Amino acid sequence: MKHYPHHLDLQPAMHAKGTVRLPGSKSISNRTLLLAALGEGTTHIKDLLASDDTHVMLMALQKLGVKWEQIGETQDYIVHGINGVLPIHQADLFMGNAGTAIRPLTAALAVLGGDYTLHGVSRMHERPIGDLVDALNSIGARIGYTGEPGFPPLHIQRGLLRSERIKVRGNVSSQFLTSLLMAAPLMAREHDVVIDVVGELISKPYIEITLNLMRRFGVEVVRDGWQSFTVKTGQRYRSPGVIHVEGDASSASYFLAAGAIAGGPVRVEGVGKDSIQGDVRFVESLQQMGATITMGDNWIEATSNGALTAIDADFNHIPDAAMTIAVAALYAEGPSTLRNIGSWRVKETDRLSAMAIELRKVGALVEEGEDYLKVTPPTEIKTAAIDTYDDHRMAMCFSLATLDGTARRGNKMRINDPQCVAKTFPDYFEAFAKITEDSLF
Secondary structure, three states, X not given: OOOOXXXXXXXXXXXXXXXXXXXXXXXXXXXXXHHHHHOEXXXXXXXXXXXXXXXXXXXXXXXXXXXXXXXXXXXXXXXXXXXXXXXXXXXXXXXXXXXXXXXXXXXXXXXXXXXXXXXXXXXXXXXXXXXXXXXXXXXXXXXXXXXXXXXXOEEEEOXXXXXXXXXXXXXXXXXXXXXXXXXXXXXXXXXXXXXXXXXXXXXXXXXHHHHHHHHHOOOOEEEEOOOXXXXXXXXXOEOXXXXXXXXXXXXXXXXXXXXXHOEEEEEEEOOOOOOOOHHHHHHHHHHHOOOEEEEOOOEEEEEOOOOEEOOEEEOOOOHXXXXXXXXXXXXXXXXXXXXOOHHHHHOOOOXXXXXXXXXXXOOOEEEEOOOOEEEEOOOOOOXXXXXXXXXXXXXXXXXXXXXXXXXXXXXXXXXXXXHXXXXXXXXXXXXXXXXXXXXXX
């Protein structure tokens, strides 16, 4: 895995053009690992993401007694399913800052039973998990907090689950519902399990990923709108044999935005028009801003049509990829407003606050609301030292501020702590340098 220095100096880039092969999707990778582990049979996972977050999940599964092996130097893995019975009933699990690992594992371990502690880096201990814990404890799970109530670290003990109906809030993180859905077949051995969502459900496309993958592993979920989900009794996870992990659609956003800003064409490979990831809808935002988008079965391409048009849109459905739009707004003619992005505040960092601070450094006028961001681009993008807050997406987003667009020219950017991209895209800056034909240093 690539190791970067304490900071990385990116030079202005005149043009973006070329092709990038995307790393595997984080959301698909960690869901697939857990479903393969919980299920019956052996699963061959192809093109698993190599990153900090998937490493955390692999190590946790290993400590729980799940057997897996990597095939040579490839990103193909063989996972031997436990058929719903964990070999090891007591473990101390380090979860890093991987929400896609700690939340589904919390639900699965609470249902399967045992004595487990789950903890992570300091930021993980600031990311809420109370709604998931409350939902599980309300049906007989025994999950306690060993630190601040509502947040990890957690202590899970064997409970006595007794309810056929679970309620969970939907407006903080869709990962809470995903976690309950993935654990539901483990509960539905004698009766149906119904999960009711209280309030608005955010990030719905991520729930669609969960439902799609559960189906691949043999479990159908009956959905009543976005308010109720039923898992019928008698279903259990079975290996599909071989499963391919799509390229990461959130990671695609940086390269596609680069093509939209600085000429193009820029093509990403590994994700296409039939993707199960909602973040492919990011391209609709680029089209609204004036870019030309073409798509194939396994690729997407973006080309500039001159200065970008300012945008005012609801980004509740694609919160991760929306960060890319916030930086692309530097190249628009007029102010852009990103709405319904309150979930940014409980991600790897408080992304609303962090994005506002760093955009101001490069000269933008920024209005930060509780759940929105209004970005008025500067007449000239200023050189800046960008703090990344141990957040991979902050580092990747601000590489775009080096690009020369039609409306204004990019500038030199210093990216502090560039190593944070290892969370999802360890070789990001090499891939970015390839399409901009500029040296990193």
